[in-house]
Amino acid sequence: MEFKELQLEEIQHEHPIILEDLQHMHQGYKEYDDEIDDNDLITMQEFKCICDRCGLGIDWYHRNYYKCSSMSCNYSIHKFCAEICTTLRSPAHPSHILILKKGTTNWKCSSCLTDHDQDGIYYHCSTCNYKIDLRCATFLDQKTVHHPGHSHPLISVTVEPILSKCFACGKKHEGKFYHCTTCLNFSINSECLTLPIKCLTKHHSHMLTLCYSFSDQQYGSECRICEKELYSDIWIYKCSKCMFYAHLNCQPPLGRDLSKLMLLYDSHYKNRGVPRFPVHDESYNPLPQSRGVNEEIRDENGYLIHFSHEHPLVLIHNKSNNDKASTSEVKSMSLHNPMKRIKLLCNGCVRPIMTMPFYKCSHGYNECSNFALHESCARLHTRIKCYECPHTLVLQQSGPLFWCRICKLPCNGFAYNCDTCGYNIDVHCGSRPSEIKHEAHACDMYLWTPQSNRPWYVRTPRSIRKYLRKKKLMNTRRACYACRNIIDELGTYYECPLCDYYLDCLCALHLPKKIRNKYDKHPLTLRYSPIENHKGQYFCEVCEDDLNPEKWFYHCSECSQSIHSACATLILQSEQGVDAVHEDCVYKFVNMKFGGVINTEDHVHPLSFVAGTISDGDCTKCGLDLQSKFILKCLQCKFAIHSYCESSITESAKQELVEMFKNLEKIREPKIHSRPQRVVTFYPEEIIRPETQPSKRV
Structure with a gap:
């Protein structure tokens, strides 16, 4: 050669x-x-x-x-x-x-x-x-392979596919692996190693970028496709413009792919007339009404006699000058208007009155100026059945204050009461629909209570029931997809069992689609995920704190302004000091109507019933903090006390109020928990060398 x-x-x-x-x-x-x-x-x-x-x-x-x-x-x-x-x-x-x-x-x-x-x-x-x-x-x-996801060269030392855990995706699967001889603990599957740097997905409109860590995420997020947690030590696909994050090669949950089963189910119940949420705006009242012949009692002047008020009620509207309310009275009325910092709340449902007609006290606007009632709230069902109580609940005036046994919020509106059990719930919890359709989720959602017999499950086709049993839904921890908090095991919530999608009752029913707030001249829309192409960090225009866009919030796309959903009802400047609890999506005093003036022996001037703010300081009597408490405040001087510090209150009522605020201040358990960085100890404490076996006689 x-x-x-x-x-x-x-x-x-x-x-x-x-x-x-x-x-x-x-x-x-x-x-x-x-x-x-x-x-x-x-x-x-x-x-x-x-x-x-x-x-x-x-x-x-x-x-x-x-x-x-x-x-x-x-x-x-x-x-x-x-x-x-x-x-x-x-x-x-x-x-x-x-x-x-x-x-x-x-x-x-x-x-x-x-x-x-x-x-x-x-x-x-x-x-x-x-x-x-x-x-x-x-x-x-x-x-040898070089990849920007790792600082050292990688090499494949196997001929046949092996079963191992991949550092990139965090999962164990079979295939060809590349290893780092410098780090010793870094191993990556060839499928993850060769993923494209940029890709498109049907779940998002922008191109996603391969990212090798998740340490820059300040809110602690989850995959927007499978809705499971993301950890800082795995590779992900992300769109930083929209805060869209996804696992590598992630697929939707199995329940979302059950299109045939869903079609089968919907074919049985497609004409159910399911209530749709969120309601369009704050003026819409979805509470069911009773129109019985004997429901309304009127005096000789045609005014309504209602159990909730000591005086007859006059219907206020602007249709004709021949109405019982004079034209001057109609012109003097101001409807609820956040843009002009005017509050007009219904004494029944404690929700804004933004349209006519509605009821007011017929004895003049100075004597009972704080009393107002939706026309629909004057015709609420007087008796209802509730899952949580075996007896019939009767509609009644709440009195000064009560603690709703379902939503766990204080309320001074109408109550459904059981005298036998001492059971009280507000009218919203008493009128919860058993099935809803929410804009945030494609499938129907069903009410779950510990006492309910899950009638939707019984009428579900056998193929779906078999699938649900396989998933063992009853043994999983549930978290609300609006506020991202763990739902109490004994609480009530709405669920989509096919998709493992859950909403607590407050988030599902109490957040309207659009709101008006004095901080923005445009209506703000309820958003369920981060805004596309949003630049900069999110913060609330009301409280000026950081805003987590993974939770539901209100946003104005024209002004790029955002507001915590819990801060949305704080329309007055003085309410900025009220703690809206951003861990939740619904304002904790949403069922409270403040205002009104009372005379008390504790002070020479009349006192107003309001929510305490930072500027109110400490209680004049007990010296404790007044913020986010029910207080009696003098508008002429700096006197302010807790409502339970008033001299006329009983000791039992005081203890009940104190316990109520302790429960309100409890922080709910968040869904996402931080996971520590993985630590791999390569060298064992003792190095064991192989030993030659002793020779044996043959």
Whole structure:
């Protein structure tokens, strides 16, 4: 066989060559992916060419390669092929040093047994006639992978697929794995290693970027596709413009793919007339009404006699001047208007009165100026049945205050009461529909209470019931998708059993679609996820605290302003100091109507019933904080006391109020828990060496 030794000068290219870094754009891109053009990243990762020295491909995972500096020349070469030496000590032939040579006739590689023509370059041992081509000589470099997701080179040391845990996705699966010989504990599956830097998904309108950590997320988020937690030590796809985050290769929950089962179910009950939420705005009252003939009692003037007020009620509207209310009285009325900082709440449902007609006291607007009633609330059902109580509940005036046994919120509106059990609930909890359709979720949602017999489950087709039993829904912890808090096991909530989607009753029923607030001239819309192309950090325009866009909130797209849903009802400047509890989506005093003036022996001036703020300071009598408590406040001087510090209150009523505020101040358990970084101890405490077994007689 003919051969000749080579000098490196003989195989050098005729033009100067320059070193290229295929991953240079990835230096620092992962936190600011919107600053780099998507097409540039895609083009760079898809780069491929052929090495003119070894004949194998050059790709993005080699990271560095040499190319000709001349624009008219396409010469390219691996970095390790360009940096070869004239001699090689190979583990495949350790006895002698191999010399770089060039064949002049056909030859075969002694390592891979590949036939080559006479122009091949190889390493040769003249003593043993051992030949190895450049591909085998650079085998380790050919198998080495460089990836911007890890700072060290990676190499695959397995021939057959293995079952192992992937560092990138955090899951254990079978396949070809690449390992880092520097870190020792880093192992990644080839499928995750070769994922595209940029991709599109049907779940989001923007292109997503592969991100190698989740440490920049300040809110603690979850995958927007499978709705499970994301941890800081796994790779994800993200859109930083919209705070859209997703697991690698994530698929929707199994329940969302049960289209055939859903169609089967809907075909049975497609005409159910399910109530739809959220309601359009604050003026809409979804409470059911009773229109019985004997429900309304009127005096000789035609005024309504209602159990909730000591005086007859007059209907206020602007249809005609012949109405019982005079034109001057109608003009003097101001409906609820947050833009003008005017509050007019119904004494029955404790919700805004924003449209006429409605009822007011007929004895003039100075004597009972704080009393108002929706026309629909004057016709509420007087008797109802409730899952939580075995007896019939009767509608009655609440008195000064009561504690709703279902939503756990204080209320001074109408109450449904059971005298036998001492059971009280507000009219909203008493009128909860058993099934709703919410805009935030595509499927119907059903009311769950510990005492209910789940009638929707009984009438569900057998195929769906079998699926639900397989999922073992009864044993899972449930979290509200609006406020992201764990739902009490004994609480009530709405559920979509097919999709594992849950909403507590407050978030499902008490947040209207649109609100008006004095901080924005436009209506604000209820949002269920971060806003697309939102720049900067979210904060609330009312309380000026940070806002977590993973929870439901109100947003104005024209002004790019956001408000906590719990702060939405705080329309007065003085209410900024009221703690709205941002852990929840609904204002904790949503069932309270403040106002009215009383005379008490504790102070010389009349006192107003209001919610305590930071500016109110401490109680004049007990010295404790007044913020977020029910207080009696003098508008003429700085006197202010807790409502339970009033001299006329009984000791039992005081204890009940104190316990009520303790329950309100309890922080609910959040859904997402931080998981510590994984710590891998590679070296054991004791190194065990293999021992030779003792010889035995045969």
